[in-house]
Amino acid sequence: MCVKRKQVKPAPNELKTRSRRRNPITVLQEIQDEHGWLPQSALVQAADDLAVHLIKLHSIATFYDEFRLQPLGKHQITVCTGTACHVRGAPVIISELERNLGIEVGGVTSDQKFSLDTARCFGCCAVAPVVLADGKYHGRLTQKDVVPLLDSLESSEKVENDA
Numbered sequence: 001m002c003v004k005r006k007q008v009k010p011a012p013n014e015l016k017t018r019s020r021r022r023n024p025i026t027v028l029q030e031i032q033d034e035h036g037w038l039p040q041s042a043l044v045q046a047a048d049d050l051a052v053h054l055i056k057l058h059s060i061a062t063f064y065d066e067f068r069l070q071p072l073g074k075h076q077i078t079v080c081t082g083t084a085c086h087v088r089g090a091p092v093i094i095s096e097l098e099r100n101l102g103i104e105v106g107g108v109t110s111d112q113k114f115s116l117d118t119a120r121c122f123g124c125c126a127v128a129p130v131v132l133a134d135g136k137y138h139g140r141l142t143q144k145d146v147v148p149l150l151d152s153l154e155s156s157e158k159v160e161n162d163a
């Protein structure tokens with residue numbers, strides 16, 4: 001037999017105490033999951049909830065690569081820098097992307113269209129070098145594939161807008 005328990009809401013002070021015991025990294029991950037990045041207003045609120053200085057959250061956010069202090073571009077490009085991809089030309093792909101987009105790894109174009117990041121091994125090393133663009137893997141990329149890739153991302157945007 002299943003007995004339904006009555007849910008008891010914690011008192012506001014209890015909630016505050018609970019949130020102060022939470023791991024700041026977990027809180028930052030939740031904020032990033034919600035927004036896709038770490039907006040300043042959310043960091044200020046989190047620092048207050050956790051009863052820590054805002055600078056502590058900024059220190060964590062800048063220490064770990066996974067956290068972003070600015071929003072991603074509409075098109076997200078991630079180049080694998082794992083060993084296989086590095087050996088097979090990822091640095092050349094990265095340079096070509098940086099040159100064409102006018103940004104460095106970790107940056108976002110001024111029109112917010114593209115963001116460029118790196119990651120370590122997507123698990124498809126056999127087709128290195130690999131680039132993940134808008135959730136789709138592109139393997140065996142060469143320097144001359146970069147501009148067509150950027151063009152195809154932009155044209156997919158036009159198709160979306162026309163639909």
Ligand code: FES
Nearest residue numbers: 080082085122125
């Ligand atoms: S090293 Fe790039 S996919 Fe494994």
